[in-house]
Amino acid sequence: MKYLYLVFVMMAAVYTSAHNHTMHDMDSHNHEGHLHDTMVDGKLLEVDPKRFDDFVAELEGKQVAVVSVSGMVCDFCARGIEKTFSKDKSVLKLDVDLSGGKVLIAFDKDQIIDFEDIKKKILSNGQNATDLQIIKI
């Protein structure tokens, strides 16, 4: 019985340690004012932190659509995405993150962001938009 108790205590210690480590990892990224740590619809925003912070630096009061795109593996091929969205007057700013497979699109705070329209624009260039997260800056 004594050994069982000892094993139980050790397992509890290991679990607590692992859990605390996880919490510590999350806390360590929780810098105040860094929106890249934001949870959107229960999902952590997966963007390159520096890239995202640079992108939103002058977008106070705006909103940013973070679009996950599949098939965006080549700079030359992704050029059309920038070209397509540049024709949309509601788009204030755009960035292509090839490493993260994301397109960041800034809109005015009152602009309705239509994911179906974004999907069509991305598809017109041959890639697929798979997810959308909207961040209020």
Added chain:
Amino acid sequence: MMESNNMQDSVYYHYSPSYKYSLGIQQIKDKYFNSNYSYLRLTYLLNRRNTKNSQRNLYLQSGLSSDGLDHYFYGTHGDWETRRLYAGFGYKKTMMETLDYIEQYLQVGVAPYIGEYGDLHTWLMFKAKKNDLTSDWDTYPVLKFFKGNALVEFGYSDTSNWDIHLMYRF
């Protein structure tokens, strides 16, 4: 798009109404047959598979010569690429009044570094090609660079000399 190799020099202007196909005119200075002609070309994307880290494409291509209805080509080409690796192939059969010939190539490459959007991107590649009119398979190194809307590709072999490919996207 401009191409130059031991067989021909060409300039190709094309327009893509959708990502599925493109139409264009290719003007050719044919060094082997010592002639000049144009192709009205159609390229169709037969299949594309996008994943988070890769893209795979299979195209059909065809062209009808300004020389007449008995001079045309058809074929297929495809590629698979990630941000680090590339593999591609091509097969093209040209029909002329006097003879037919086939061109084939295989190409593989690796990006020595992963550039970000807007950076200069570099690929180190090997290309193996065969043209029925000239020789057996010829394998040679190719360097590919692109930045923004411009792309340049240089290959060189002792057998077929320079293989140059320039492209600009408007």
